[in-house]
Amino acid sequence: AGPPKKVYKNIEDGSRFLLKEHKLIDWDTWMLKVIQLYETSLVRHGFMLVGPTLCGKTEIAQILTTCMTNDGNPHHSVIMNPKAITDSQMYGVKDPISEEWTPGVFASIWQKWNNRSIKKTTWIICDGPVDAIWIENLNTVLDD
Numbered sequence: 001a002g003p004p005k006k007v008y009k010n011i012e013d014g015s016r017f018l019l020k021e022h023k024l025i026d027w028d029t030w031m032l033k034v035i036q037l038y039e040t041s042l043v044r045h046g047f048m049l050v051g052p053t054l055c056g057k058t059e060i061a062q063i064l065t066t067c068m069t070n071d072g073n074p075h076h077s078v079i080m081n082p083k084a085i086t087d088s089q090m091y092g093v094k095d096p097i098s099e100e101w102t103p104g105v106f107a108s109i110w111q112k113w114n115n116r117s118i119k120k121t122t123w124i125i126c127d128g129p130v131d132a133i134w135i136e137n138l139n140t141v142l143d144d
Contacts, residue, residue, distance in 0.1 A: 011038050014067035024059070033060050038068075046142040050130065058127065065123060074120035078109050081128040082138075091137060106141070 015034050019026050037060055040047045049057040065075035082090055085105060092104035103111065106124065113122035126138065 006039075008035060008038060010071045011035065011064070011067055014070055015063050018063050018066055018070075022059075022063075024063075030056060030060070034064050034067075037061065037064055046138070048130075048135075061123070061125065069120075076113070076120050076122045077125050078113060078122060079125045079127050080105060080109070082106075082126045082134045083128040083131060087134065087137060090134065091141065106138075 012031065012035065015031060016026055019031075033056070037047075037049065041064075049061065051057050061077065065077055068075045088104065090104045090106050092102055092107045094101050106126075109124050113124070126134075
């Protein structure tokens with residue numbers, strides 16, 4: 001037998017309540033993904049949900065953030081599609097003549113919501129097809 005399973009009663013009970021409220025089916029494997037996302041969010045500041053279209057990635061994130069908010073840990077999600085804009089629009093660009101920096105959408109969202117005076121956790125969700133280039137650029141941004 002493996003090590004004992006960690007139980008997150010508030011997250012599990014709250015998620016099950018939200019599943020019922022949203023008229024979703026309470027599958028053990030789906031609930032496991034909610035718990036895995038929760039555990040990952042405790043130790044990482046950037047992570048990915050990867051899977052085929054309509055497998056529940058967005059719903060898992062929404063159920064979890066709502067559950068945490070309802071449990072007294074306010075969460076907010078800002079959703080963007082990184083494939084809908086260019087790299088320069090996403091991250092920002094430096095003007096070659098004036099050398100002035102123009103922040104991109106991601107940088108602007110980060111600046112607005114990464115503020116300790118805001119008493120909630122913000123998830124910046126890049127919802128769209130995975131692309132090796134923007135993922136690598138995002139990893140660089142998160143590492144800095």
